[in-house]
Structures are given as C-alpha cells and as structure tokens.
Amino acid sequence: MSIRALDLVNLERYPIDDLQSDLAKKVIENCRSQLQKNGACALPGFLKKSVMDSMVEESEKLASKSRRSLWFLNTYTNDDDTSLPENHPRRRWFPSSLCTVAYDQIPTEDKIYILYNCNALTEFIAAALGLEKIYRFADEFQALNVTYMGDGDQLSWHYDLNDFVVTLLLQEPLSGGEFEYAANLRNKDAGEENYDDVAKVYNGSSSHLQIMKQQAGTLVLFQGINSLHRVRCTYGKKKRITTILGYHKNPDYKATNEVNVYLYGPRVQKILEERGVSFDKN
Ligand SMILES: O=C(O)CCC(=O)C(=O)O
Numbered sequence: 001m002s003i004r005a006l007d008l009v010n011l012e013r014y015p016i017d018d019l020q021s022d023l024a025k026k027v028i029e030n031c032r033s034q035l036q037k038n039g040a041c042a043l044p045g046f047l048k049k050s051v052m053d054s055m056v057e058e059s060e061k062l063a064s065k066s067r068r069s070l071w072f073l074n075t076y077t078n079d080d081d082t083s084l085p086e087n088h089p090r091r092r093w094f095p096s097s098l099c100t101v102a103y104d105q106i107p108t109e110d111k112i113y114i115l116y117n118c119n120a121l122t123e124f125i126a127a128a129l130g131l132e133k134i135y136r137f138a139d140e141f142q143a144l145n146v147t148y149m150g151d152g153d154q155l156s157w158h159y160d161l162n163d164f165v166v167t168l169l170l171q172e173p174l175s176g177g178e179f180e181y182a183a184n185l186r187n188k189d190a191g192e193e194n195y196d197d198v199a200k201v202y203n204g205s206s207s208h209l210q211i212m213k214q215q216a217g218t219l220v221l222f223q224g225i226n227s228l229h230r231v232r233c234t235y236g237k238k239k240r241i242t243t244i245l246g247y248h249k250n251p252d253y254k255a256t257n258e259v260n261v262y263l264y265g266p267r268v269q270k271i272l273e274e275r276g277v278s279f280d281k282n
C-alpha cells in the first residue's frame with residue numbers, strides 16, 4: 001500500500017493541508033512569534049505516533065550506507081588567525097563527529113522521502129517562517145539528509161550559513177544529544193560578534209543558553225545565522241537520529257561540487273568524476 005505524506009503528519013494538531021483553517025493560522029502565528037523571540041521554534045508531535053516506529057526502522061536500515069565524518073573546527077569554520085590572542089573565541093577548536101546519509105541514498109518509497117517531497121509541507125514551513133515562497137533544495141545530495149549520532153558523538157558550537165534550518169527528530173538517544181543554543185548572540189550583518197558572550201557560552205556561564213526540548217517526532221525550525229548552537233554529546237547505545245530538510249528562497253539552490261565532496265566524501269567524488277567533473281589533486 002502506498003503511503004501519502006499527509007498520512008504521516010498529525011493533522012489534528014498541525015493541519016498543514018488547510019492553511020486557511022483557524023488552527024493552522026494559530027500554529028503559524030505561534031511559530032512566527034517564537035522565531036522572532038528566540039530564533040527557534042519546536043513543533044512537538046508533528047509526526048503521528050503510529051508512524052514513528054516504521055520511520056525509525058527505515059532510517060536504521062539506511063544507516064549502513066552512512067558516511068562517518070570527523071571534524072576539528074572552530075566556531076567560524078575558518079583557518080587559525082594567529083594575529084589574535086591565543087584565548088580568543090575565534091581560536092577555540094572543538095571536535096565534531098556524526099554519520100550522514102545523503103539525499104541520493106534515500107529510497108523514494110521511504111516515508112521521510114515522501115514527507116519531504118510534499119508541497120503542503122513546504123508551503124506550511126514557508127508560512128511558519130513568514131516567507132512568501134520557499135523551495136526544496138535542487139541539490140541531489142544535500143536536499144534531505146539523515147544524521148546519526150552515537151555514543152560520544154557531538155556537533156560543536158557553530159553558526160549556520162543558511163537563513164534557516166529545518167530538522168525532524170526521529171529518535172532520541174538514551175542520554176545527551178540535546179540541542180543547545182544562544183539566541184541572537186551576534187548580529188552578523190552589523191559586524192557585531194559579541195565575543196565576550198561567545199567566551200561565556202564556551203565555558204557554560206552564558207545567561208543566553210537554552211536547551212530545546214525535543215522528543216522524537218518534533219519538527220524544528222531554526223534561524224542559526226546569528227544564534228550560536230551545538231548538539232551536545234550523545235551517550236548510550238540508542239542513536240540520535242535526525243533528518244535535515246533543505247529549503248531555500250532560491251529555486252535553484254545547489255552546493256558546489258567541492259562542498260559536496262567535502263561533506264559526503266569519496267562516494268560522491270566518484271559519482272561526479274564519472275560525469276566528467278575534475279577535482280584538483282594537490
Ligand atoms: O541535529 C540538529 O538538531 C541540528 C543540526 C545543525 O545544527 C545543523 O545541521 O546545522
């Protein structure tokens with residue numbers, strides 16, 4: 001039996017198929033005000049409870065195809081600036097590790113694939129973000145990713161490059177793996193980096209820090225350009241499984257080949273080389 005995207009969503013709570021309904025208007029209004037205040041908005045119970053088990057099962061099946069990444073980065077993902085004092089927040093390095101499955105590896109019959117490709121969901125997310133129109137990424141690898149964080153994995157402090165990120169948590173770990181953030185800690189456009197508070201975030205003393213409560217099935221909209229955030233260390237045998245749904249204001253958004261090889265590794269490099277793309281081997 002083929003499944004429809006709308007069968008996966010808790011429409012009684014989130015009527016994404018009827019954005020003109022009073023409840024949908026209320027939900028959208030609430031998202032916008034949370035985003036304005038916090039740069040973040042969580043929609044708990046977005047997925048129907050009855051579909052969670054099989055979505056987790058599908059994502060666990062996919063995990064064997066995932067690629068493990070290990071990074072040692074600073075918050076600003078740039079090179080070490082030795083002109084700054086050694087203890088400057090730009091010169092603090094943190095490890096990150098997780099496993100990722102790219103969009104081209106996700107079977108079209110998997111529920112997460114079907115959900116991502118649902119126009120009603122795209123329209124709802126645009127409305128919740130207060131945007132006229134958004135599009136699913138045109139990037140064949142980045143559009144939809146499943147990430148797995150097992151015992152000892154974490155995603156260190158960073159700002160996002162995209163205007164917004166949309167995630168859907170499929171499975172909570174036994175312990176840890178919390179999404180922690182400091183809303184609007186900087187103003188990138190104004191060049192105000194607020195390094196004093198960044199240093200406080202690093203040592204856990206910032207009053208801006210919040211932990212987002214997220215149960216499996218929660219959809220999260222997050223504006224991470226100015227809000228410093230991380231996923232705290234995950235513990236235990238049960239993995240934190242999240243999907244990242246890519247949307248953009250531009251209908252043609254694609255990452256460069258180099259970025260995709262950096263993110264997804266030799267498998268993607270081989271695919272691109274077979275199409276005639278060449279990469280500098282220096
Ligand atoms: O896994 C998450 O909850 C958030 C991931 C994140 O911060 C990102 O993909 O930029």
Ligand SMILES: [Fe+2]
Pocket residue numbers: 158159160165224229
């Ligand atoms: Fe992020």
